[in-house]
Amino acid sequence: MPLRKSWVESANSAQTDFPLNNLPYGVFDAGEGSMPRCGVAIGDMIFDLCKAEGDGLVDLGGAPVFDVPHWNDVMELGPEAWADLRSQVTALLAEGAEPLPGHLVAQADVTMMMPITVAEYTDFYAGRHHAFNVGSIFRGPENALPPNWLSIPIGYNGRASSVVVSGTDVRRPWGQLRAPDAELPVFAPCRRFDLELEMGAIIGQASDRPVTVQEADDMIFGYVLLNDWSARDIQAWEYQPLGPFQAKATATTISPWIVTKAALAPFRTATPERERELLPYLREPGPMLYDVDLEVALAPEGGAETTISRTNFRELYYSAAQQLAHHTTSGCPMRVGDLLGSGTISGTAKDSRGSLLELSWSGQEPLTLPGGETRSFLEDGDTLTLRGAAQGDGYRVGFGACTGKVIAALDDPYAR
Amino acid sequence: MPLRKSWVESANSAQTDFPLNNLPYGVFDAGEGSMPRCGVAIGDMIFDLCKAEGDGLVDLGGAPVFDVPHWNDVMELGPEAWADLRSQVTALLAEGAEPLPGHLVAQADVTMMMPITVAEYTDFYAGRHHAFNVGSIFRGPENALPPNWLSIPIGYNGRASSVVVSGTDVRRPWGQLRAPDAELPVFAPCRRFDLELEMGAIIGQASDRPVTVQEADDMIFGYVLLNDWSARDIQAWEYQPLGPFQAKATATTISPWIVTKAALAPFRTATPERERELLPYLREPGPMLYDVDLEVALAPEGGAETTISRTNFRELYYSAAQQLAHHTTSGCPMRVGDLLGSGTISGTAKDSRGSLLELSWSGQEPLTLPGGETRSFLEDGDTLTLRGAAQGDGYRVGFGACTGKVIAALDDPYAR
Numbered sequence: 001m002p003l004r005k006s007w008v009e010s011a012n013s014a015q016t017d018f019p020l021n022n023l024p025y026g027v028f029d030a031g032e033g034s035m036p037r038c039g040v041a042i043g044d045m046i047f048d049l050c051k052a053e054g055d056g057l058v059d060l061g062g063a064p065v066f067d068v069p070h071w072n073d074v075m076e077l078g079p080e081a082w083a084d085l086r087s088q089v090t091a092l093l094a095e096g097a098e099p100l101p102g103h104l105v106a107q108a109d110v111t112m113m114m115p116i117t118v119a120e121y122t123d124f125y126a127g128r129h130h131a132f133n134v135g136s137i138f139r140g141p142e143n144a145l146p147p148n149w150l151s152i153p154i155g156y157n158g159r160a161s162s163v164v165v166s167g168t169d170v171r172r173p174w175g176q177l178r179a180p181d182a183e184l185p186v187f188a189p190c191r192r193f194d195l196e197l198e199m200g201a202i203i204g205q206a207s208d209r210p211v212t213v214q215e216a217d218d219m220i221f222g223y224v225l226l227n228d229w230s231a232r233d234i235q236a237w238e239y240q241p242l243g244p245f246q247a248k249a250t251a252t253t254i255s256p257w258i259v260t261k262a263a264l265a266p267f268r269t270a271t272p273e274r275e276r277e278l279l280p281y282l283r284e285p286g287p288m289l290y291d292v293d294l295e296v297a298l299a300p301e302g303g304a305e306t307t308i309s310r311t312n313f314r315e316l317y318y319s320a321a322q323q324l325a326h327h328t329t330s331g332c333p334m335r336v337g338d339l340l341g342s343g344t345i346s347g348t349a350k351d352s353r354g355s356l357l358e359l360s361w362s363g364q365e366p367l368t369l370p371g372g373e374t375r376s377f378l379e380d381g382d383t384l385t386l387r388g389a390a391q392g393d394g395y396r397v398g399f400g401a402c403t404g405k406v407i408a409a410l411d412d413p414y415a416r
Numbered sequence: 417m418p419l420r421k422s423w424v425e426s427a428n429s430a431q432t433d434f435p436l437n438n439l440p441y442g443v444f445d446a447g448e449g450s451m452p453r454c455g456v457a458i459g460d461m462i463f464d465l466c467k468a469e470g471d472g473l474v475d476l477g478g479a480p481v482f483d484v485p486h487w488n489d490v491m492e493l494g495p496e497a498w499a500d501l502r503s504q505v506t507a508l509l510a511e512g513a514e515p516l517p518g519h520l521v522a523q524a525d526v527t528m529m530m531p532i533t534v535a536e537y538t539d540f541y542a543g544r545h546h547a548f549n550v551g552s553i554f555r556g557p558e559n560a561l562p563p564n565w566l567s568i569p570i571g572y573n574g575r576a577s578s579v580v581v582s583g584t585d586v587r588r589p590w591g592q593l594r595a596p597d598a599e600l601p602v603f604a605p606c607r608r609f610d611l612e613l614e615m616g617a618i619i620g621q622a623s624d625r626p627v628t629v630q631e632a633d634d635m636i637f638g639y640v641l642l643n644d645w646s647a648r649d650i651q652a653w654e655y656q657p658l659g660p661f662q663a664k665a666t667a668t669t670i671s672p673w674i675v676t677k678a679a680l681a682p683f684r685t686a687t688p689e690r691e692r693e694l695l696p697y698l699r700e701p702g703p704m705l706y707d708v709d710l711e712v713a714l715a716p717e718g719g720a721e722t723t724i725s726r727t728n729f730r731e732l733y734y735s736a737a738q739q740l741a742h743h744t745t746s747g748c749p750m751r752v753g754d755l756l757g758s759g760t761i762s763g764t765a766k767d768s769r770g771s772l773l774e775l776s777w778s779g780q781e782p783l784t785l786p787g788g789e790t791r792s793f794l795e796d797g798d799t800l801t802l803r804g805a806a807q808g809d810g811y812r813v814g815f816g817a818c819t820g821k822v823i824a825a826l827d828d829p830y831a832r
Contacts, residue, residue: 125657154654249743333578
């Protein structure tokens, strides 16, 4: 499929993340007393769906759904409504349609908000190369993968209240840390603060029974970039036997634009070849991963940005649909607005690793930035930016940026 | 403090769970077209707070808060409003006040609903004897406690969507299980389905910064009984390295009545002596555990109930306030309606263990029920009931029952 042209000129560039082929959904705040509301990105503009709904240009069959600061109401309506909306918006914004400049707002003039109310957040560990790297660092390459890893999309429940939108500062956490040579921990600011490059799948339909992989894929509304900030030293001391807890609870940053499954359809790709046959309930009925180029950039305080990793969504071993199917096996009820983190996405090359833990090999091989500074883990003032785009024929379906700046830990977390 | 008398006669018995000293909060559905609403238990009756509010008998200073099927709106109002409400309700129901029989509904005539909208659910592992027992079963008594256990209230995030109210059937889950002698798992119904006797703390105030133990205690609205149903075989295969996931996601049952911190105040008690000095942020400024007798009863399908365990809330090593303080160390935002499971509460005696895993020592020592049946783990048709009460001078502050019946696994979870 080639680039589809829009009457919004900036959407017709091969470089924009947001051509007519994409149409990602977000929530924006234009300030000046207006309420945050739903919009769709087109080129460097936003089409105001709340205004369009009020003017009768968009209609999903009844009650208003775009005058709220989240997409949960639209998700509730289900896949037919999702398809209907995409079709209506495509028609309104396509080249040849009557231009509606009064319904556009410049992206540069707004603040992007969380696109959904996160019901619950689950984080997976579904990247083969990441799991191998982390396992190799801590247990050696022979024992890198846990015995269950090739059978189960390993996941754990995260903290929905800690999910924030791109642009939110992330404060270095305090926690219990134990020095390698110490018997007992101290309570201190994290010293090994890290990022994790992930994709987030947004669940748009509820279920209270086990679902097949196909049903799971049908429940997914779209995808965002996701940075699972991780306190490695807190995690190392706390995670046995019940898993990561405070190490992952400071913040998880997502990009503000939900790229829909429909926009990504041309980029579907199968998961990698199985090293162990999957149990039938996890087998893919068709390609459910996506060919999306991903990168991580780091900018020290006041300094220029350096790309420190380049990888691809297709490096995952389990798709979000497989993860979601597994998530329901126990009868666990899923809800509209659930967010699934994919797990860190690393490739096989050294510069395709999705975390500093891997890039610096746990601090043994610090990265050198162009200015001569080195990084084993994140420093205060560092700004991290994830980017991602699927490359089409003369166009790209992009995710925009997922950015967060690390700010210093509190001097005393209990000072009031 | 002795029994305080009420004009509701059934509340004046030394045997009732719900004397005037208690006044626990719940949500009930009286059927016949009425909407589920807030009420307070008194003897064998419920005082209808929604009706009382409508009639101007109860007033928390403005907008109605009792006409909804949850206590979250009241919790939002904060501790002063909580104290005000308790004072108003105590005055209305005390002996000598004008009787209001038209505002009472018999508990026997209603269906109890979830008392809160659970924001997020966290489960802890704060029982010293439980952790020792489980560690002994799997690693031997020398290595029973993980190195961090005496320093950290170990916890993991659970699944809020799976929390159900007492009386809800619990369906045996499917999952990945690996037989002891097998290399690879099968997908099958759980064979080692278990209960866990816990208390649940209900968080009534939000926070987005680390809180002290005292601040944490102030944020707690009240307590419920909690049964953390656990699929031991699913857990054994899945839990490394990121903790329990589907093993704990089938259901968690809570009792319908929130016993407030105020009602439990006379029963406060300190946590047990520390075996390792705690880091300062975790030290208790005063007694924050409670002397509450607890028991677990099991009734096979069609059979009589047998008490299989008797223990006490004070057996925990970390209080809910300590757990909550730890939960916020990373900056993790807490929300009104968060639920913290205490962890399984076992005593030192064999018949004070809070799970079948411990009671049957992982199936090596099955329990024999009076009818001659044995139990290593739960069978289909078993009804489990948790009960709890603090014993005062001629009265008790009880929690009512927390009940759930195990029903058979689906024949085929994917049949539609």
